[in-house]
Amino acid sequence: MKPPNALSTPLLLQEWQWVADPVGYMENAAKQHPDMFSAGLLSGRHLVFVNHPQAIQEVLTSDRKRFIAPGESNRILSPLIGDASVIMLDGDRHKRRRQLLMPPFHGERMRAYGDLICQLTEKVMSQHSIAQPFNMRSTMQEISLQVILEAVFGVTGGEQFEPLRAAITKMCELFHNPLSASFLFFPWMQRDLGAWMPWGRFLRDRGEIDKLLYAEIADRRRQDNRDRVDILSMLLAARDENGEPMTDPELRDELMTLLFAGHETTATAMAWALYWIHHLPEVREKLLQEIAALGDDPDPMSLARLPYLSAVCNETLRLYPVAMLTFSRIVNEPLELLGHPLQPGTAVVGCIYLLHHREDLYPDSHQFKPERFLEQQFSLFEFMPFGGGARRCIGEALAMFEMKLVLATILSRFELALVDRRPEVPRRRGVTLAPSGKVKIQIVRKKPVSAAIAQTPS
Template sequence: MIKLQENSTQQNQSPIPDGPREPEWLQTIWGILRPIDYLETMHRRYGDIFLTPKFAGLPPQLVTSNPQAIQQIFTTDPQQFICGSGNRLIQPLVGDNSLILLDGDRHLKQRKLLMPPFHGERMQAYGKLISEIAHQVIGRLKMGETFIARSLMQEISLNVILRSVFGLQEGELYQQIQEVLTAMLNSFDSPISAALLFLKPLQVDLGSWSPWGNFLRQREKLDQLLYQEIHRRQTQLDHLGEDILSLLLTVRDEQGQPMTDVELRDELMTMLFAGHETTATALAWALYWIHYIPEVKDKLLTELNSIDITNVDPMEIARLPYLSAICSETLRIYPIAFFPLARITQAPMELIGYHIPAGTILAPCIYLTHHRPDIYPEPNRFRPERFLERQFSPYEYLPFGGGNRRCLGMAFALFEMKVVLATVLSEYSFTLTQKRPLKPVRRGITFVPSGGVHLSVVDS
């Protein structure tokens, strides 16, 4: 069992927390298959800071839901941590040059480069596009038709990414990328298949019928499509658009060199991977809660009726208080990622009075922090009003992580969520086909509503 050493220079510290007693293999399986149960059990036993053993070949993790500790982690000089190698799990998806796997100067430079399109005016310009896409996708539904909200929201968010990041218009390539990417991500659809990402020994190519073999083949197909698009656009540098690929094609490093094809591919995969399923899942959860609790829906519709959705500036939608509170509460109660990116200590350090050895993963637990009853009374109750009654610090509320790695797409994702919800709910009425509580289940490294939220279209 691993133990934290209390810093001898600190007085009046609470006793050093123990780590879980179960064997490593059991904790790994428990954490993959029943993550909420695992985290809540450990929290009950050890409180808001405990050390888990090595997991999936990674160093021991210091799991914390203590806002003071989280503040210290997010505000410590990033040079103290390495992030890249702590997140190798997603390397097969995003490649070695992904922003997520970079550290130090390279990370900082690449982040500065990618940031502008996801903020301010550039982002707002996508408002109309997002609303059009939502309208188009939902408009296909017929009265009485039942649909799975997560699949439909995924179609919307993928369209948004393909148009805004890739600058693609609908057509054959667009269709192909959509199909292959969906098939590839479906490789991690269940908690069992998600184990493929976590357990290296399962990553063997036994032909296209084997799970890993199938993933590799889908990835190869997707790579071919991405490289095809990169090469096409490299021949049209005089006709670049406002999209993010256009921007990346024009940047030059200090030696005047453009990004290589592999670097371009890895950043595109990062946006696709980080940006589309996360937002789609958040939207599916929001639709679930809105239809699960009638008062929430009533209040929201009253707010939406106060604006003219067809003529409104999308920024006005983004400022609606109750809609904003619903989005915040959706990401609080079941955050899409339970942990931010792993930060591994490079040298020993002190964290709220404990001496942490080098080579430890510092892991603020988003899920446990969002369920602290001292910060969120009745934490298991969906209550958007809590976000209207008080403000939470970035160390109490962290669905997008924090510090120098805070989600690059945060503003974009929230904007997209609000515009899609407002568009869809102003024009159509839905009802849940099953009125039972939904729980999150693992899909890769994210958590999605089990069954995907079944809704049907009804008369308003």
Template sequence: MLKSGAVSDTRENAQNSSESVKPISKPGGLNGLRRLEWILDPVSYLERTKTRTPDFFIEDSLGFGVGPVVITSHPEAMQYVLTRDRKTFNAPGEFNRILEPLIGGASVIMLGGDRHKERRQLITPAFHCERLEVYGQLICDLTDAIVSNLQPGETFSARTLTQQVSLQTIFQVVFGLGDSPRAKEIMSVLTDTVDRFGSPMSALMLFFNGLQKDWGPWSPWGRFVKLRQQLDELIYAEIRDRQAHPDSSRTDILSMLMAARTETGEALEEEELRDELMALLMAGHETTATAIAWAMYWIHKEPEVKAKLLAELDELGPDATPTAIAQLPYLSALCKETLRRSPVAMFTFPRVAQEPVEIMGHTFTPGTTLLGCIFLTHQREDLYPDPKAFRPERFLERKFSPYEFIPFGNGARRCVGEALAQYEMKLSVATMLAHYRFRLADDRPEAARRRGVTLAPARGVPMIFEGKR
């Protein structure tokens, strides 16, 4: 699969070019036990591997590829791989089949090659920076409306609250619907569906096909299948209503996708529309909700961070526009540090070598799967001294490359909703902190735990609402 040669890294290792490169090793233990640890306790698994193999390690038991799989956390290696998409490397959608029960097989996440490129070109305009201003006041108003329902002294889960904010935001952006009965039903069923995989044990169903058996409505997979059927019926009903009553004035993503045409003039089929909507709804609200909840945790765990953020928000004033809020330097640094310290995604999408490649002195044969580990990159001491500390100032003191700070991946499969996610995170955090007072419910530390294919706060960040500022 690979061999070691001379180090050719001109920036870091030119002085050591004559030294041999250490062979890439494999984490110890049985494959089956490693896979269980990866599913049930991914943070322990990743932190254990980095002590033995900080830059690269071989792992063929996680289900990321058919052939050899090499995982790296080194920015130079990730840059090499992610900047050669569709040339040296391929990013086939079939490696994402673990998500197919949730989002179907016809969305941009599942496609590869030219079909992926074409579909991405259809979706990207909906998330262009110019469109963010349209969503800005909506995000602030939704956040304020949801938080205002809390009562002083009430204990609540920040993760549950931020899920409501993020779901309603992405729902209005994607569907352009407000409080219609169907909209409420879709949101309710969608929440129940994703919560089916909210714990490490329930996530086992995604990783082992043998557990995906419908033994009726009382079985775990059977309950999920029933919810998915309900969700499909609601989404297809909305699509067909739009087809029967076209409205050219609508600017939501569903309407844009229905009006979009491929280079050959073809419209997306109903199944393709359904799968794109599911991918956007699932990925678009789950990950952002988790990131905002983590931000609330760190802000209230670190008094100095909270004081600096409030000072910046107060200086801007109560009549600040969403655009002005999103440009605040400390708020931006705080959100970046949240995504670094508590990354939601653990890996970039897998890439498969199409030809022999040499990376940092290691040669990889065609068919080797290379995977960038976002979690470990964000914990590297050489990039982020004292990486366990929460220090937004890191992002004010220096600029990190897109391969040193990489919460949304990179290359041809970089998260299409990245700009909206960051914008929503900044505005939601700013709205909550500028207008309301909160505190953590207790002093117990919050830890990262698997939630489906992502990481989320294990306890949901329990907080107490103290009222308006």
């Protein structure tokens, strides 16, 4: 049976457009078929993109008789995060692993990370000199990586910290443009032709990270971790329903997932936010006034509850969501979706990017308007930057908490200005959408530590 609303572009060209220019690819497809279209893959299969909120809800929340969510369908991420990650698991195994992973990302554990995030932000930002242009995307990556290493790994310095930080940073640079990341999308490129080719470099960088991760896991198993609050310590102490701990490969894969699904995506979102805040002076002024109202040295939890700051973060994640698609669901029995028949085996994804640009939900969708989120409450299937259903991002709370605290700390302590006023446009970075110009910015002045923000800059 012919797939619904299939694009007529040749398969090879479709796949290359999806890798090289995902935004253009999705927007052009949506002009032909606004709510749902089928993309051809070189494997001969079709992937159905859905951006209608009710249809996405049906796909993500239906029982397993209609749709299943096999980890196998996320195989594109396997080289990076391994096969034992929660992302790769199915059914009850996936549910049990999520239950093990959820506690560190909620409640009092979040409070423990607040001061750490603010301190690391100020430390990294203070390394930049006044009037010296720098790449904000890289700076946000450094902050987010240090947060992950300290909050997730509990590595706070010394001989373990720097090698791991350097190895992860090196690997991340492999994904800085669509061409260098293309081996994720084209399995035929996954051949080791030496360190001078992307796949060969990736294998060697991954091997170095694995060596460091397994050494850290072994070292921590020999320690008494009962009083530690980092996430690795809690995972080491976790037990499944049979009283069994996680194995070393399971721990390694979950740590790799947290590293790359956590710090890369959050860094990109924060870079986008700082671009919009400084591209639109009225947004910056409203934020400065809101933060100033809390007085000197505000509590991190108070910062995280600020309504306009929350709206700025939400609008950032709406406009260019770092995750463009939900994890796929596979049709398990014949059914209809938006009036189109779907056969068993059909892969369906929620298209988060197109959902967030529906004009019926978000008028003038390409404009940055944080007020949307103060004037209206969107449902879980109208605004979904962290996915939805059973595979919604586990680290959502920590990512939002970090994003708010980093932005508030930077605005409180540094007056910044964009170096390049040309508009930033989205470009693929691995499986995310990052600013193509990486947000070139400079520090105009550093504000006194103890001073509240009494006035906004002119």
